[in-house]
Amino acid sequence: MSVIIPIYNARNLIDVQLTALADQDYKDDFEVIVSDNGSTDGLAEHLEDHPLHSVLKLRRVDSSDRQGAPHARNAGAAAAEGDFLAFCDADDRVHPGWLSALVTAGREHDAVSGPVETSTLNTPRVASWRPVQPPEQREETPGFLPFGLSGNLGLWRTAFETTGGFDESLTVGEDVDFTWRLQLAGLTLGHEPAAMVAYRLRDNYRALWRQSFAYGMAGPELYRHYRWYGLRPTKPLPLILFAVALVVRCPLVPTFISRLSTGGWIYYAAFAAGRIRGSLKYRVYFV
Numbered sequence: 211m212s213v214i215i216p217i218y219n220a221r222n223l224i225d226v227q228l229t230a231l232a233d234q235d236y237k238d239d240f241e242v243i244v245s246d247n248g249s250t251d252g253l254a255e256h257l258e259d260h261p262l263h264s265v266l267k268l269r270r271v272d273s274s275d276r277q278g279a280p281h282a283r284n285a286g287a288a289a290a291e292g293d294f295l296a297f298c299d300a301d302d303r304v305h306p307g308w309l310s311a312l313v314t315a316g317r318e319h320d321a322v323s324g325p326v327e328t329s330t331l332n333t334p335r336v337a338s339w340r341p342v343q344p345p346e347q348r349e350e351t352p353g354f355l356p357f358g359l360s361g362n363l364g365l366w367r368t369a370f371e372t373t374g375g376f377d378e379s380l381t382v383g384e385d386v387d388f389t390w391r392l393q394l395a396g397l398t399l400g401h402e403p404a405a406m407v408a409y410r411l412r413d414n415y416r417a418l419w420r421q422s423f424a425y426g427m428a429g430p431e432l433y434r435h436y437r438w439y440g441l442r443p444t445k446p447l448p449l450i451l452f453a454v455a456l457v458v459r460c461p462l463v464p465t466f467i468s469r470l471s472t473g474g475w476i477y478y479a480a481f482a483a484g485r486i487r488g489s490l491k492y493r494v495y496f497v
Contacts, residue, residue, distance in 0.1 A: 212290035213240060240266075279376075284376055315405065323349070324405030327406060390436060430489045
């Protein structure tokens with residue numbers, strides 16, 4: 211069993227995740243691989259004599275030769291010794307039963323995704339900005355395949371190698387791409403509600419806009435590759451009208467929009483803007 215954490219300049223946050231991993235109820239041994247994607251915040255020195263070094267069989271891997279979380283995950287997987295690989299992020303916190311739940315579900319599937327919650331690591335105000343799925347509901351694109359999040363994903367090494375690892379040319383949406391490719395290769399992706407991760411949201415408007423805009427951009431880019439496998443587009447007009455409604459907040463705007471907080475408005479507006487920008491950039495129409 212290997213837990214892989216990609217990281218870039220998150221020394222001030224990673225101890226929360228490492229402590230959570232040390233508190234897992236998983237009974238067997240596992241190692242933790244921290245794949246350092248070129249951090250300049252003293253992470254290497256911090257991990258060298260870390261108090262949980264022996265408890266977690268902690269190892270730091272240098273993945274600074276190419277920027278990006280996909281490369282960091284691939285480098286971590288290459289260095290890992292386990293037959294089962296579990297991926298989580300440096301700024302989140304896994305729940306105590308996370309690893310056990312992934313491994314148990316992994317007995318029935320080639321790969322397993324889990325849900326996230328936003329109440330533990332965020333203030334109520336910040337948590338209200340971005341909706342999350344109920345734990346029992348998997349992430350999916352209507353009319354196409356379900357997908358898993360890279361911050362909460364477990365799979366057998368054979369499945370990882372069959373799929374070919376994360377696409378290092380992608381900066382956003384690489385987890386969607388990876389889990390779609392996995393299924394298109396004939397492998398199974400399960401979902402385990404008990405494999406819960408506390409997800410840390412962007413806590414300021416500027417960072418929220420950048421992240422949500424990037425998520426919006428990712429859809430058209432992925433559609434360009436997966437339309438040949440049955441991923442269906444929808445007409446761009448509803449998205450354009452939705453974006454305009456967000457901007458003007460006119461009396462005819464649907465109730466859920468008019469009641470949005472500023473953070474919620476930024477999340478949806480940036481996502482819609484990213485979708486439109488991505489559709490223009492990649493010359494496709496996907497919302």
